[in-house]
């Protein structure tokens with residue numbers, strides 16, 4: 582166990598075709614021969630964004646403009662502890678070249694899974710592939726209203742939706758969910774479902790969202806189907822204990838709530854800002870802030886290292 586972590590500026594550079602730039606680390610380097618996102622150590626007195634610009638110049642001969650933080654990850658390799666401060670870069674000038682002799686490649690988001698990265702990188706790859714907004718369905722009077730609202734949300738470009746309908750019994754919920762699944766899949770949108778892992782899996786669901794209560798009850802075997810490539814496991818968390826359980830199960834994303842007072846849970850006290858930020862920094866799982874969130878709070882969530890926002894009211 583190494584206590585002092587090295588602050589590393591990491592650039593996820595995305596081109597206009599949506600491809601990401603990766604580079605291969607030299608054999609003699611720490612985590613040698615693995616692929617990485619370009620970057621390097623933040624020097625003393627330097628801001629992380631300055632380090633990003635300098636490293637991309639030194640390693641790739643390009644000038645970048647970091648747009649926002651994507652995720653921050655602290656990882657202990659045993660011989661070295663790193664804090665990867667990962668930023669999105671979608672503005673660059675110049676043609677990247679491996680100035681240190683390192684092979685470089687533009688790869689699609691899906692191809693990222695077939696490269697070997699240092700083990701700290703797994704949450705980065707999840708964070709790249711997940712959107713900033715996680716839409717949760719609200720009230721609906723009938724089937725038509727539900728489907729037309731989901732259609733509108735998909736047409737607005739959203740690709741991650743949770744079907745929440747606490748007013749329905751399990752049987753009715755699953756019956757509608759199976760229709761909604763086909764509808765969303767045809768549009769390339771991921772539908773996260775609630776319920777028992779077995780019933781969601783049997784229905785053909787590729788995304789399971791566990792309640793905090795389920796987090797305390799399910800075992801690794803119960804959710805193993807949702808650990809396969811192409812599946813997503815999410816969990817609702819409200820405190821450190823629940824986040825630890827989500828980490829142990831290997832969840833791909835979590836919601837953290839309540840961030841503000843909400844109409845759906847009027848009696849719950851919002852998390853104090855300090856606790857919210859601490860929990861967001863501590864976990865390596867992409868975090869969506871939930872509870873009275875609005876889209877104009879997105880920059881603040883990114884700044885604190887969260888993935889984005891989850892909400893009913895901002896979208897429904």
Ligand SMILES: Nc1nc2c([nH]c(=O)n2[C@H]2C[C@H](O)[C@@H](COP(=O)(O)OP(=O)(O)OP(=O)(O)O)O2)c(=O)[nH]1
Pocket residue numbers: 589590591610611612616617618619620621622636661663665699700701702
């Ligand atoms: N750049 C980068 N480093 C990563 C990634 N994943 C990961 O665990 N690391 C670790 C490996 C290293 O221990 C550390 C980065 O340090 P580095 O060796 O690139 O630092 P540097 O560019 O300043 O190079 P150097 O001249 O000090 O060798 O972070 C990643 O995706 N990109």
Ligand SMILES: [Mg+2]
Pocket residue numbers: 619620621622640
């Ligand atoms: Mg480097």
